[in-house]
Amino acid sequence: MRLAQPDRRSCGAAVLVMARRGLDPGYAARVADPEAFATEVLALHRRITSALDTTGGLQVPWLRAVGTPPWAAARELRLLTGVPYAVRPARRGTEAWEHVRRATDQRPVAVYVGDRWLPRHVVLALGAEADGVRTYEPTSGGVDLVGRDRWVDGPLRLAGWQRTWLVVSPAREQRIRRPGRRTRA
Secondary structure, three states: OOOOOOOOOOHHHHHHHHHHHHHOHHHHHHOOOHHHHHHHHHHHHHHHOOOEOOOOOEOOOOOHHHOOOHHHHHHHHHHHHOOOEEEEEOOOOHHHHHHHHHHHOOOOEEEEEEOOOOEEEEEEEEEEEOOEEEEEEOOOOEEEEEEHHHHHOOOOOEOOEOEEEEEEEEOOOOOOOOOOOOOOO
């Protein structure tokens, strides 16, 4: 059964609901059918774009029409996992591939994708395999293996979007090693 985003602007909320489903079997059972999933996605979208976050704390309100702000996705993933999350730029190429692949070894990762001008859509990287990353794409509601070649060379082809923009991943993840630079833990 495919669990798709219920409208054009709730991809980020759908990603966060799917992340929670993967971490909490009881919650997964409650939002197992498309109708319950859609109801939960729309409710979460309202909460993460309002003046109060899901814990009741103040947050910068956001226009619902433009989707989920990356900092709200980071906060929600932190609340789900208990691990601090950070928003990092990760354009297409080996760096984006390595970052997404390594980050999914630890926790679910939200990836903002788009065209050459702007990030426009959010997908959920669920886990790395030898030649790709299992990725939930909320427009179709399916999980597919997105190959290394698509992450590195493109086009990414996720709901029609071709490029990676941002990766919302655990903050304490090791940075990618570059020649002449030290890595931080």
